[in-house]
Amino acid sequence: MSNQGNRAGTQGRDLQIVADSEPGSGPWRPGIVVPAGTAQDNAPATPNSSNYRGDLSNPRNKSADISDSENCATWWTNLPPDCTYKTLLDSMRNVGAVSHSVINPPVGVHGTSAAKVEFFDRASVDRLLAQSKSGHIRGHVRVGGRIPHISLNRIKVAAHSNAVPSDQGNGGRGSRVIQVIGDPLIISQANLESILADPKNRLVYGLECARSFSDSDGSRCVEFRFASYTVQAARAREIFLAQKLKRDLSPRDRARWEGVVCIYAPDPCE
Incomplete structure (x- = not known):
C-alpha cells in the first residue's frame, strides 16, 4: 500500500x-482453547515438550540446534494462576520486542501459571536476565504481585529477523x-x-x-x-x-x- x-x-x-x-x-479471546505449553521439569529427550500439542514434524516447533548463549526463548514460573497477557507483558520495559509469548495456566498440582516468552534477538534476553538478577524485576516489578522466576527455555529459539x-x-x-x-x-x-x-x-x-x-x-x-x-x-x-x-x-x-x-x-x- x-x-x-x-x-x-x-x-x-x-x-x-x-x-x-x-x-x-x-x-x-473468548472461545479459544489455551494450548499446552513447554514443560521445564523433567524435560523430554526429544526436541519438543512432552506437553506440546502442535505439529511435531514442523521444524519451527522443534528446539533449535544452538548453544545456550544463542537462545532467545525464556521460561517464566511463579506467575499468578489467573495471569493474563496484559499482566505478563506489562512487567517488561526497556527489554526488547517480544516475538512470541504463551501462558500456561495451572495444571494438576501446580497452583501458578507459567509462560514462554521469545524475543527476536539474544540481546533482549540478556537485558531481561540482567534486570531479574539486579532486582529490577525481583525487587520492583512484579507480575500480578508475584516475583517471577525467569530462566532460559529448554526448547531453544534462535535469533530471527x-x-x-x-x-x-x-x-x-x-x-x-x-x-x-x-x-x-x-x-x-x-x-x-x-x-x-x-x-x-x-x-x-x-x-x-x-x-x-x-x-x-x-x-x-x-x-x-x-x-x-x-x-x-x-x-x-x-x-x-x-x-x-x-x-x-x-x-x-x-x-x-x-x-x-x-x-x-x-x-x-x-
Whole structure:
C-alpha cells in the first residue's frame, strides 16, 4: 500500500485516546482453547515438550540446534494462576520486542501459571536476565504481585529477523502491535474483532489489550497488542487488508476499505 507511509508514518500513530478503549479481558479471546505449553521439569529427550500439542514434524516447533548463549526463548514460573497477557507483558520495559509469548495456566498440582516468552534477538534476553538478577524485576516489578522466576527455555529459539518493507510501519520492523486506521464507520474494535472471529479466518490469538484512538481528520485507529508477531499480528494484518478484496462489499464500503491502512507499531516492551 503506497499511501501507508504518508497517512500513518512509519513509527505508529500517537493519537488521542477515546473513552471506549478497553484492555484485553483475559489471556485468550473468548472461545479459544489455551494450548499446552513447554514443560521445564523433567524435560523430554526429544526436541519438543512432552506437553506440546502442535505439529511435531514442523521444524519451527522443534528446539533449535544452538548453544545456550544463542537462545532467545525464556521460561517464566511463579506467575499468578489467573495471569493474563496484559499482566505478563506489562512487567517488561526497556527489554526488547517480544516475538512470541504463551501462558500456561495451572495444571494438576501446580497452583501458578507459567509462560514462554521469545524475543527476536539474544540481546533482549540478556537485558531481561540482567534486570531479574539486579532486582529490577525481583525487587520492583512484579507480575500480578508475584516475583517471577525467569530462566532460559529448554526448547531453544534462535535469533530471527522481523524486517518488513518500510511502508508497513515501525521503521521497517514487524511487531506484535498493529494499528488499523480508517473510516470510523468500519474501523472499530468490535467490528475488527468480529472479522478475526470469523471461522473462515481461523485465527487463534492472545491479546494484551486493544485501544481506540481518534484523529483530527476524523479517522479512527484501533491498536491491537497481540501476544505474538508472526502467527498473530502479521496474520491479523493480512486478514484486515484482505477485506478490500471481498466481492460482496457495497460500493460505499469498498471505498471505505480502500482507504484503510494497517501498520506495525512499537512494542512497549522495548
